[in-house]
Amino acid sequence: MSKNEIENKWTQPLIEWFLINKRKMPWRDAPSPYAIWISEIMLQQTQVSTVIPYFTKFIKKYPTMKHLANSKEDDILKMWEGLGYYSRARNLRFAAKSICDNKKEDLPENYHELLTVKGIGPYTAAAIASIAYGEEVPVIDGNVLRVFSRYWDFDNDISLQKTKNWLFEQLSPYLKEGPPSLINQGMMELGALICKPKHPMCSNCPLSTSCLALKHDTITSRPVKKKKPPVPHVNIGIGLILKGNKILIAQRHTHQMLGGLWEFPGGKQETGEDIEDTIIRELKEETNLTVEIDTYCCRVNHTFSHFKITLHAYFCSISKGVAKPISSQKIRWVPLENLSKLAFPTANKKIILEMRSALSKT
Secondary structure, three states: OOHHHHOOOOHHHHHHHHHHHOOOOHHHHOOOHHHHHHHHHHHOOOOHHHHHHHHHHHHHHOOOHHHHHOOOHHHHHHHHOOOOOOHHHHHHHHHHHHHHHOOOOOOOOOHHHHOOOOOOOHHHHHHHHHHHHOOOOOOOOHHHHHHHHHHOOOOOEOOOHHHHHHHHHHHHHHHHHOOHHHHHHHHHHHHHHOOOOOOOOHHHOOOHHHOHHHHHOOHHHOOEOOOOOOOOEEEEEEEEEEEOOEEEEEEOOOOOOOOOOEEOOEEEOOOOOOHHHHHHHHHHHHHOOEEEEEEEEEEEEEEOOOOEEEEEEEEEEEEEOOOOOOOOOEEEEEEHHHHHHOOOOHHHHHHHHHHHHHHHOO
């Protein structure tokens, strides 16, 4: 694209459109740095409609930085249950404790200092700095990359960091043309509501008259993004070990994916291995228990961002050994009625429902 094509006025029509069409969100009602921080962390990889009820409950329980700093990790993870990417929750709590330990009550007030806070990356730092503090720094997320790959009709691969850096530099001067908060929110909202990945609503777009992709008829080929490899699939054997009205559960190590959450013991199926043999082997390796397979309970499919799993859950009985946390942080015999008080991954919560249904029939 030429320099002249880049130099066009889009900020004012964008702001006007945003003020009329913006969605109602609880963190927009009172845009404090703390509320914006919580909302932006929750919104990573998660839709607005999903986040709103989580945000409302979270802010009610932890209304200030001090409340969050004084929270317990298990309670935070329980509040976060179902949102996924649980390291976000742990990072929030860690950051709040660090801030309060340094005798401060709120987040740093500029982009570069915000980047020093655990869990805050360039996008979140820009969102907080611009919306809460009015700093002239652009947000670069998937919506903004899509909007401007079309508006300026560039064919750079948007999955590359150098493309994000380039767009950051291109957009930065425009943040001086209006309230940075409104420009950034407008860019993101336009991508979410109008300039969608599929079937963009170009006739309703406030920038359509100067959109180069629309002019060049390249809308459907923008943005350019390298194809993702096939999503791997993993089979996992799960053992449900009952002792009276209690069941054995294990807590994942903090450094692991889904760290800090509770789960039923089990593990990945090896090539050529029967799933029942997987369960026997994994429970021995993870809990020191030699078990026998009793009856089938259920199968649960679940999709993460980069892979898919199928959990195969079986009721088991102990033939030898005492349970030990060999590969987990803790293990615990928990009354069945107390499972709802602990934070479990979504796939394990599905198993709990199936297990309760099976037990009610026996």
